Amino acid sequence: MGTLDGKTGLIFGVANHNSIAWAIAQKLAAEGARLAFTYQGRMEQNVRKLTSANMPDAPVLPCDVQSDEDLDAVFDEVGKTFGGLDILIHSVAYAPTEDLKGRIANVSRAGFTAALDISAYSLIAMSKRAEPLMQQRGGGSIIAMTYLGSERVVPGYNMMGIAKAALETSVRYLAWDLGPQNITVNGISAGPLRTLSARGVGNINAMFDLVEQVAPLRRNIEQSDIGDLAALLCSSQARNLTGEIIHLDAGFHVMGLGTM
Ligand SMILES: NC(=O)c1ccc[n+]([C@@H]2O[C@H](COP(=O)([O-])OP(=O)(O)OC[C@H]3O[C@@H](n4cnc5c(N)ncnc54)[C@H](O)[C@@H]3O)[C@@H](O)[C@H]2O)c1
Secondary structure (H helix, E strand, C coil), rough: CCCCCCCCEECCCCCCCCHHHHHHHHHHCCCEEEEEEEHHHHHHHHHHHHHHHHCCCCCEEEECCHHHHHHHHHHHHHHHHHHCCCCCCCCCCCHHHHHHHHHHHHHHEEEEEEEEHHHHHHHHHHHHHHHHHHCCCCCEEEEEECCHHHHCCCCHHHHHHHHHHHHHHHHHHHHHHHHHEEEEEEEEEECCCCCHHHHHCHHHHHHHHHHHHHCCCCCCHHHHHHHHHHHHHHCCCHHHCCCCCCCCCCCCCCCCCCCC
């Protein structure tokens, strides 16, 4: 018996086998959830390869989160296939490279708008469409991925930090809006992990060393840690936990000094 037997989930953000979304999907499936996936354009083959080997029946649907038409089609299809939805995973982010590496003072209006649209507004757009499907199931769980760069200055994270601040505030307001439908909305603020997106962030290797030296647990987290926490948040054990940003970073965020 899995903790998510009989539940259905929709996963946004698998790019390859290192993606946080894929780690979450594997754990949710192991706990008994039936899943559907979306992919962004060029990621199609990767996502189909991963799912065909592991979850051959899972729907795999195209979706650029900047497109309302794509989002409508995805939620329409998932509603028909699953007859409702229990779990929504938002593991999507983007900021133009020059706005990650450059000075915040130089961020362009277009770069700012794209980062906020893809990384933060997308959660609102997905939640709005998930709400009626989750109502059909008597409630649901929504999880978004975030990072400490929303609260503190992490040089090299720059524009993405601003977008994550908007995402985290969206988590809290969505928790209030969707709470009456028995839908929880939470964020996982994860420590650094080697993924495709992380390559765009400056100083990523130095970050891993710093976490090992400074975090209370003196180690980095792994993708599977996020899968485990996500499964807990989607289970009935976390039914009264909502509007929360949970730091999953070996305790790194509590430290006031970077080095001793
Ligand atoms: N890797 C880390 O160190 C780390 C730490 C904390 C939080 N996060 C967050 O975790 C989430 C997943 O990132 P990841 O590290 O697994 O990297 P990843 O590259 O595997 O995943 C990012 C995903 O975003 C998708 N995406 C970007 N623009 C899109 C668009 N317009 N439409 C649809 N999809 C789009 C990509 O296709 C990709 O699947 C992101 O929100 C990221 O900010 C990552």
